Amino acid sequence: MTAVQGFMVLMLSPVLVHPAPDEPRGHIMGRVVDAITMQPVAGARVEVVGHPRRATADDAGLYRIEDLGEGVYRLEVRSMGYAAHLATDVVVVRGKTTYLDEIGLAPVPVAMGGVTVAPGIAEAGGSRHSFQREEIRRTPGGSGDVVRAMGTLPGVSTSEGELSAMTVRGGGVHDNLILIDNIPLEKINHFEGGSDEQEAQGGRFSIFTAGLIERATFHGGGFGAEYGRKGAAVLDLTMREGNMVSRTVSGSYDLLGLELNYDGPAYPLSNTSLVVNYRDFDLVNALAIAGEEGFGDPVMSDLIVKTTTYLNPANRISVLGIRSSDR
Structure with missing residues (x-):
């Protein structure tokens, strides 16, 4: 090895030994079912439109697509004997797993022979x-x-x-x-x-x-x-149902009042998701700034809770509670 070659190896060694850390990626997880029977559709192919990532649903209809950059995606779901389904506006956040609600595929007959097409009267769709x-x-x-x-x-x-x-x-x-x-x-x-x-x-x-x-x-x-x-x-x-995989906690406090949100698993239950939204607004300050003190002291509050428990791949129980008041 010449002196020049040895120098080049020494210069490249830090790059080879210490690669740059990867940026945190997001994931998508969900379930594919028959839109009529609500039974899992095993083998359904889930593809990210315009992206090489794809997944195949298992026997329970579950799929998982990993290592996606932060952004908004579209998923195309296909399976033999079902109409293709396009899920739009799927938001992926870094370091989080986006859990989609069940995607229901509509069964369609599989053509086995020739088809005769005849003109007919177009039916007007409902509003x-x-x-x-x-x-x-x-x-x-x-x-x-x-x-x-x-x-x-x-x-x-x-x-x-x-x-x-x-x-x-x-x-x-x-x-x-x-x-x-x-x-x-x-x-x-x-x-x-x-x-x-x-x-x-x-x-x-x-x-x-x-x-x-x-x-x-x-x-x-x-x-x-x-x-x-x-x-x-x-x-x-x-x-909407809660995320079964990862949790998100958020809150805000401003001129109107307080708002708190939770979306994620219902610990310690592994098969239950939870969504909680709490809001408590006192509008007296906002009305004072607007010069409308004559409206009094309007106050409103909301507490909305929804849990979803998956008993098995074909059955689940949802409980929704709403408490809302104002004066």
Whole structure:
């Protein structure tokens, strides 16, 4: 070995022996089931759109995609005998495992022979619209409020964002059926009926903070008899479930008041997730700054808790508790 070669080996040795540490990566975990029977779909292929990462669901329908950079991804899920499913707005955070709700694949017949196609009359689709959690959060002017987000739909009025209430095609605020996890709720707003104007148009604050609703399905008409309690529209809300793998704790304190959030496993139970949202607002300071002391001392508080326990791959139990008050 010459002197020049020996010098080059010495210069490169620190680089070879001490590689730069990798940046923390995020992961995605979830479960693929049959949309009708809710049974696991073993062997389903889950791919990250535009990325080489992919995974295959095991016998329990579980999959895990590792080593993803922080960002927003789309997942494409395929399996023989099922229609392909595209999951959008999957947010990955460094050092965290993002747990998705169950992805339901719709069964489709497998073509075995020739198909004859004949022209027919196109059927007009009903006024049904679905919003995912990130879509609700990003709706312009909605501030994460699920009711204000519905104001972007045709035929829906939400008082230009001033009030958290909606009217559909000339109906009243109380002519809409609102369901949360299939439970009907008559009132989901604070300070409703505090004055003649508010009584006619609804309250100003939703009891659900940004990010609590996993999915919102709006029926503006043509809904079935199972939604027959009201005549104007149906807003079907699905409360999100907790992360079964990693926990996230957050909080904020500002001019309005205090908000605390927990999302993660329900220790020490390994098969149970937990979501907790607590909010306590006293608006006296905000009204004083705005010069509206005549409204008194409005106070509102919310405590929302949801647990989900997986008994086995085919069965689970969810418990939802909501305590909401204002004056």
